[in-house]
Every structure is written in C-alpha cells, then in structure tokens.
Amino acid sequence: MxxxxxxxxxxxxxxGADEERDRVVGEMAVMIGVDPAGLVAAYHSTWRDRLVQWDVEETIRILAGRLGGTPSNEQVTRAGEHRLALGRRVLDSxxxxxxxxxxxxxxxxxxxxxxxxxxxxxxxxxxxxxxxxxxxxxxxxxxxxxxxxxxxxxxxxxxxxxxxxxxxxxxxxxxxxxxxxxxxxxxxxxxxxxxxxxxxxxxxxxxxxxxxxxxxxxxxxxxxxxxxxxxxxxxx
The missing domain is CATH 3.40.50.1000 (HAD superfamily/HAD-like)
Incomplete structure (x- = not known):
C-alpha cells in the first residue's frame, strides 16, 4: 500500500477566506443586535474555544452576551444559518x-x-x-x-x-x-x-x-x- x-x-x-469570514461575522452582528466590530474582535480572540469547544449557536450566544446583547432564539438561529452557509461556500470553493x-x-x-x-x-x-x-x-x-x-x-x-x-x-x-x-x-x-x-x-x-x-x-x-x-x- x-x-x-x-x-x-x-x-x-x-x-482560508479570512476577509469573507470577518464580513459574515459583521453581518451576523447586525442580525443579533450587537456591534459588528466588537463581534469580529470577539471571534478572533476566542478562536481556540471555537476550535475545540463551542458549536455555532453556542458561540453566538456566548459572544453576544459578552457584548451586552440578548438575542432571541430566532435571531441566534438566523445568524447561525448565515455562518453555516459560509462553511458550505468555503468548502465548495x-x-x-x-x-x-x-x-x-x-x-x-x-x-x-x-x-x-x-x-x-x-x-x-x-x-x-x-x-x-x-x-x-x-x-x-x-x-x-x-x-x-x-x-x-x-x-x-x-x-x-x-x-x-x-x-x-x-x-x-x-x-x-x-x-x-x-x-x-x-x-x-x-x-x-x-x-x-x-x-x-x-x-x-x-x-x-x-x-x-x-x-x-x-x-x-x-x-x-x-x-x-x-x-x-x-x-x-
């Protein structure tokens, strides 16, 4: 063999589509009602936790909370789908x-x-x-x-x-x-x-x-x- x-x-x-990732996270921030630049920075600073610990929706809830947001379940689901669509798009590239x-x-x-x-x-x-x-x-x-x-x-x-x-x-x-x-x-x-x-x-x-x-x-x-x-x- x-x-x-x-x-x-x-x-x-x-x-790696790094620029697109930041753009999508900024769009997610609008969906859940937090500051886009703040959410992008939070995604960067928590990369290790996201790699080994948190799933998509858990990440959104935790980081939104740290930024003072209280998104509804519907908002979290919508933002999560936006992130999942990015994952599909990047792999299909x-x-x-x-x-x-x-x-x-x-x-x-x-x-x-x-x-x-x-x-x-x-x-x-x-x-x-x-x-x-x-x-x-x-x-x-x-x-x-x-x-x-x-x-x-x-x-x-x-x-x-x-x-x-x-x-x-x-x-x-x-x-x-x-x-x-x-x-x-x-x-x-x-x-x-x-x-x-x-x-x-x-x-x-x-x-x-x-x-x-x-x-x-x-x-x-x-x-x-x-x-x-x-x-x-x-x-x-």
Whole structure:
C-alpha cells in the first residue's frame, strides 16, 4: 500500500477566506443586535474555544452576551444559518485542480486523511462538499476536542487510517505549529505555499503547488530536518 497522506484544510486544500469570514461575522452582528466590530474582535480572540469547544449557536450566544446583547432564539438561529452557509461556500470553493491532485493520489493507492483546526460550521458542511468523498478519514478539532499541534490529534488520524504516524505523509501550510507538531510524532512533512506562505522558516521540503505532490511521492525522497516552527494561527 502506498503511504497515507494527511492534509491540512485551510490554506492547503482551499483558501482560508479570512476577509469573507470577518464580513459574515459583521453581518451576523447586525442580525443579533450587537456591534459588528466588537463581534469580529470577539471571534478572533476566542478562536481556540471555537476550535475545540463551542458549536455555532453556542458561540453566538456566548459572544453576544459578552457584548451586552440578548438575542432571541430566532435571531441566534438566523445568524447561525448565515455562518453555516459560509462553511458550505468555503468548502465548495475548492478548485478542480486540487480535486484532480486528490484523485491522482487515490489512483496511486494513497489513502487520504484530513486534520483540520476547524469550527463546527466547517465540520457540518464537510459531508456535502466535493472534498469529502475523496477522503478516507477526516478529523476536525471541533469534533474531537483536540487541535494541532497536539500530538494526540495526529495519532488519532493515523490510527483511523490503520497505520502509525511514521507511515504517513503530512501536507500543510504551517499555521498553528502544525508542521513541527506532525514532525514531532514521526510524520514525513511537506509544506505547501500554494495558497499562503504561512511558515517560511520551515526548513523541510516545500510545494509551490499541490500538483507537484503525486510525482514527488512516486520518487524516493530525503526528509529534511526543520530549521524552525511557526506558531501563528488561521482565522476560523
């Protein structure tokens, strides 16, 4: 069996759509009667809780309350649907070129896994996206209560693929310290810069485009030791 390949999602397979996220949160603020700039700032400052703890409507209620709002159930539901629609839209934006890469990897016999630091709107939209049918395993931080670079989330993905971490390749842009986290538990790591040059300090192999990956995995390659690790995070 060819080596399993585990991908990051945002800024690796799809663009992170950070500006659109802020716009949508501002629109949600109007729906629930709080200050748009305040709600956008609250979303940014609570990213970790939203990744591993709160669902969409819980987030809206908690943050609205912190901003002095008391939205009705109807307002919360409406704002939640607006956020869920964003999740569907972002996943549906995946390019045909990326889907072709995934199909090529599957054609070469590589099982495919996903580890995403993602909020519940993404996890709920995933089963209906064009990406889902191409993956054998998808692990979302909001579902498992773990987020990269926690070693446990890499071990969990590998376990679900039926292998050990050292048998897997990890591909990501490098946000949230994910590359160092993957390397620390034994995965072979490739950094991608196709959507964003998130971690230029990383010293391992890099891909300018995912289209290069199938051919690279068909050839023997030497894994380089990383020279640094980036700890910034993506907006979710």
């Amino acid at each position: 060819s080596r399993p390949v585990i991908f990051d999602l945002f800024h690796t397979l799809i663009h 995946v390019s045909s070129a990326t889907l072709d890469v995934l199909d090529a990897l599957r054609g070469d016999g590589h099982p495919l896994g996903l580890i995403s630091n993602a909020t519940s709107d993404t996890a709920q939209a995933w089963p209906h996206s064009p990406l889902a049918q191409r993956f054998d395993v998808a692990v979302f931080s909001c579902d498992v209560g773990l987020a990269k670079p926690d070693p446990a989330i890499y071990h969990l993905a590998a376990e679900r693929l039926g292998v050990g971490p050292a048998d897997c390749v990890f591909v990501g842009d490098g946000a949230d310290g994910e590359l160092a986290g993957a390397a620390a538990v034994g995965l072979t790591v490739f950094r991608t810069t196709e959507h964003n040059d998130t971690d230029p300090s990383w010293g391992g192999p890099a891909l300018a485009t995912l289209g290069d990956l199938p051919a690279m995995l068909r050839e023997p390659f030497e894994v380089m030791e990383p020279s640094g690790a980036h700890t910034g995070h993506k907006t979710a």
